[in-house]
Amino acid sequence: MGIEERESFFTTTIDSLVSWARKNSLWPMPMGISCCAIEMMASADPRFDISRFGSEVMRFSPRQSDLMIVAGTVTYKMSHVVRKIYDQMPEPKWVIAMGACTSTGGMYRTYSVVQGIDQFLPVDVYVAGCPPRPDNLLNALLEIQKKVKNGNQKSKREKIYIAE
Amino acid sequence: MKELIKKKLQEKLSDYIIDIVEFQSDLTFVIKAENLTIISKHLRDDVELEYSLRDILAIDRYTNENRFEVVYNFFSIKNKLRIFLKIKIEDAESVPTLVDVFQSANWYEREVFDMHGIKFYNHPDLRRIYMPEEFQYHPLRKEFPLMGIPNSISLPRN
Ligand code: SF4
Numbered sequence A: 001m002g003i004e005e006r007e008s009f010f011t012t013t014i015d016s017l018v019s020w021a022r023k024n025s026l027w028p029m030p031m032g033i034s035c036c037a038i039e040m041m042a043s044a045d046p047r048f049d050i051s052r053f054g055s056e057v058m059r060f061s062p063r064q065s066d067l068m069i070v071a072g073t074v075t076y077k078m079s080h081v082v083r084k085i086y087d088q089m090p091e092p093k094w095v096i097a098m099g100a101c102t103s104t105g106g107m108y109r110t111y112s113v114v115q116g117i118d119q120f121l122p123v124d125v126y127v128a129g130c131p132p133r134p135d136n137l138l139n140a141l142l143e144i145q146k147k148v149k150n151g152n153q154k155s156k157r158e159k160i161y162i163a164e
Numbered sequence B: 001m002k003e004l005i006k007k008k009l010q011e012k013l014s015d016y017i018i019d020i021v022e023f024q025s026d027l028t029f030v031i032k033a034e035n036l037t038i039i040s041k042h043l044r045d046d047v048e049l050e051y052s053l054r055d056i057l058a059i060d061r062y063t064n065e066n067r068f069e070v071v072y073n074f075f076s077i078k079n080k081l082r083i084f085l086k087i088k089i090e091d092a093e094s095v096p097t098l099v100d101v102f103q104s105a106n107w108y109e110r111e112v113f114d115m116h117g118i119k120f121y122n123h124p125d126l127r128r129i130y131m132p133e134e135f136q137y138h139p140l141r142k143e144f145p146l147m148g149i150p151n152s153i154s155l156p157r158n
Helices: A007-025 A036-041 A074-086 A100-104 A134-150 A155-156 B001-013 B033-045 B105-116
Strands: A028-032 A067-071 A095-097 A126-128 A160-162 B017-023 B026-033 B051-060 B068-076 B083-091
Touching: A007 A134, A028 A036, A028 A100, A036 A095, A067 A074, A067 A134, A067 B033, A074 B001, A095 A100, A095 A134, A100 B033, A126 A134, A126 B068, A155 B026, B001 B017, B001 B026, B001 B033, B001 B083, B026 B033, B033 B068, B051 B105
Parallel strands: A028 A067, A067 A095, A095 A126, A126 A160, B026 B083
Antiparallel strands: B017 B026, B051 B068, B068 B083
8 A cells, every 4th residue: 555665654544544444344255155154144144243344245246355255165166166256356355264164174075075275265264163153253254354454464364263 | 556566567577677676665676778768668658657767876886797786766656656777787888878768867877977987878968967077087986085086186276
C-alpha cells in the first residue's frame, strides 16, 4: 500500500485502515465438497451467525472472494478444480482447511483422496474435527482476521492449528 | 413365487445354466459368458418375469483360475424378486457387453472396467468413469496397494 517509501504517519494509518476494512469484510468462497459443508452452512445460520464478523457474504464466485473455506474431502480429481478456483481469486487471499479430511485426508486413507490439501494449496488455518463445530470455524475466521490485521507477509504464511 | 420362478427359469434356460446357488434369500445362476445376452433378453422379454438390470459388479477372488466373477443384479418389480447372474472368468478374459439389451449397463460396465480392468467387448464407449483418464491402474484389483502408487495421479502445481 505504500504511497511513500518511508513509513510516515499517513501511510501507516491508511494501511491499518485498509486492513481494518479488509478484516471485517472477508468474503468466503465456500468450497463445500462434502459433509463439513453442512457445518459451514450452520455457521451462517442465526444461531452461530457468521455475519457478526462480516463474512456472511458467501458468493459462489471466486472473483469476489478473499477467503477460501475448503470444507470436505478433496479427491485427486477434485484437487484440480479446487486449485483452479483458488487461482481465480484475487490477491490478497487466505485459505481455511476445515476438517480432518481437508487437513490430512482424515479417515480416507486411500488412493483417491489427497492426504492434506497443503500439498497443492497454501493453507493459513487448519481446523480439527470431523466435522468441526461452527464455533471452531468462527475461531478460524478470527485467526484469519488477526492475520489480516497484522498485514505483513511473514505472518501471512505462518500456519495456525485450531484444536477440536 | 420364488420357487415358481426358479422352476420356470430352470426349464427354459436349462441349456445355459451351469449351476444354481441358493443362499439365504439370494438366488444366483452361474452361467457362461457367451450365453449372457440370450438369458438377459429372456429375463427382460418374458411377460411373467419382466426383469430389469439393477447393477453390475465384479469380484476379485485373487485365485489362479477363475480369478474374477462378474455379477449381474436383476430385479423384477412385478414379482418383487431379485436374481443374480454370475460369470466366472480368468484374468484378462473379456465379457460381452449388455448394452444392446439394457442401456443402463453402459455406465455399470464402465465402472467395472475402471475398477477391475475387465474388458467388455462391443461396448460403445468403454472409458474410465471414476479415475482420471490418464490413470494406469485398476484400484479394486487385489494387487493394488490401498494407498495407491505414488505420483500415479497428478496434483496441481503449487
Ligand atoms: S472431516 Fe469429517 S465431516 Fe468433514 S468432510 Fe471429512 S468426513 Fe466429512
